[in-house]
Amino acid sequence: MRILVSGICGFVGSELALGLRRAGHEVCGFDNFSRPGSQLNQSRIEEAGIEFWRGDVREERDLEPARGIDWVIDAAANPSVLAGVDGKTSSKELLEHNLWGTVNLLELCKRENAGLILLSTSRVYSIGALCALPVAEENGAFVLRETSATAGPHGVTEEFSTAAPISLYGVSKLASEQIALEYGAAFGFPVWVDRCGVMAGAGQFGKPDQGIFSYWIHSWARRAPLKYIGFGGTGHQVRDCLHPEDLLALLLQQMAAGDRQASRIVNVGGGASSAMSLRQLSDWCAREFGPHDIAVDLSPRPFDLPWVVLDASRAEQEWQWKPRRTVDDICREIAQHAREHPEWLEVSRG
Numbered sequence: 001m002r003i004l005v006s007g008i009c010g011f012v013g014s015e016l017a018l019g020l021r022r023a024g025h026e027v028c029g030f031d032n033f034s035r036p037g038s039q040l041n042q043s044r045i046e047e048a049g050i051e052f053w054r055g056d057v058r059e060e061r062d063l064e065p066a067r068g069i070d071w072v073i074d075a076a077a078n079p080s081v082l083a084g085v086d087g088k089t090s091s092k093e094l095l096e097h098n099l100w101g102t103v104n105l106l107e108l109c110k111r112e113n114a115g116l117i118l119l120s121t122s123r124v125y126s127i128g129a130l131c132a133l134p135v136a137e138e139n140g141a142f143v144l145r146e147t148s149a150t151a152g153p154h155g156v157t158e159e160f161s162t163a164a165p166i167s168l169y170g171v172s173k174l175a176s177e178q179i180a181l182e183y184g185a186a187f188g189f190p191v192w193v194d195r196c197g198v199m200a201g202a203g204q205f206g207k208p209d210q211g212i213f214s215y216w217i218h219s220w221a222r223r224a225p226l227k228y229i230g231f232g233g234t235g236h237q238v239r240d241c242l243h244p245e246d247l248l249a250l251l252l253q254q255m256a257a258g259d260r261q262a263s264r265i266v267n268v269g270g271g272a273s274s275a276m277s278l279r280q281l282s283d284w285c286a287r288e289f290g291p292h293d294i295a296v297d298l299s300p301r302p303f304d305l306p307w308v309v310l311d312a313s314r315a316e317q318e319w320q321w322k323p324r325r326t327v328d329d330i331c332r333e334i335a336q337h338a339r340e341h342p343e344w345l346e347v348s349r350g
């Protein structure tokens, strides 16, 4: 198969592209290098025999080299939950990258009769409903106290509320999901929507608002300043994490599925067994690198959430998919990368 990956020099795009190439596929892709550090992946991509061109998903003419493709993996986005409101990118720009970019890829799929895999996000779920989940503290982490039809110890399901507000980033993805499914239905090409939880691994360009596992471990290794923000300065907020190689295993199945009937939208996350609070991540870092002082900032940050774990039971039932890498494997991989790349925080900051 010939597969186009947009945002191919990003953390997830590059890992998926290299994995697809290893699996024997012809891979091509483009990136506009808006993410600091992404340029470093160009040579890795090209050395693996992947066709690369510099391009912007907002520009239709930049998609023209993508001829004869069977699948598109949409991995080009501004993935920060603060995008559009942090003064670094405008709200309009965010929607142009994340929503209008997806529409351009859908037009490409229509022209090429190619399928689309949209890398969506747990950020499509309602901030109000997530903040209202009853949590208690246990072993330095928030845990869910009560189970409901859409949230339980395994995480939140695909039926969890998506009511606004969900952040501009979240809505750029939720709207992309709907438009992608409509294009697929109207023009008869397959669309799979994978709602990914926090992705993490070596080589991620971590920042405080995106790529938190990488940012935290690299900062700890360098003894760079870190702080617990909001939630009483406890660091009890919890996320599950997933390695892109585990995501790839699902994508390979979805692209080979033909006419198979399966849910078009699935949660794809590390789940409860890969969930960790910031406080627990600090404990992990202290064991790995020795002590480091963490500051406290009690003022809550917009869009911060106490507990987000994705229930990926549907992906497990329908695709027999389960992540193989544990949170410990992922942290170890990042720690090794941090030792080998002490400059990574500067690379990621741009």
Ligand SMILES: NC(=O)c1ccc[n+]([C@@H]2O[C@H](COP(=O)([O-])OP(=O)(O)OC[C@H]3O[C@@H](n4cnc5c(N)ncnc54)[C@H](O)[C@@H]3O)[C@@H](O)[C@H]2O)c1
Residues within 6 Å of the ligand: 006, 007, 008, 009, 010, 011, 012, 013, 030, 031, 032, 033, 034, 035, 038, 055, 056, 057, 058, 074, 075, 076, 077, 078, 079, 097, 101, 119, 120, 121, 122, 195, 196, 197, 198, 199, 200, 205, 211
């Ligand atoms: N990393 C996560 O935790 C996570 C979680 C859920 C979903 N996702 C989704 O996965 C995808 C990849 O995320 P990532 O973590 O690799 O982010 P990333 O920032 O590392 O990669 C995105 C890449 O897209 C490129 N890009 C951005 N706008 C572009 C444009 N207009 N034209 C061309 N290229 C453009 C960037 O330069 C970057 O290389 C995104 O769609 C993101 O929303 C990521």
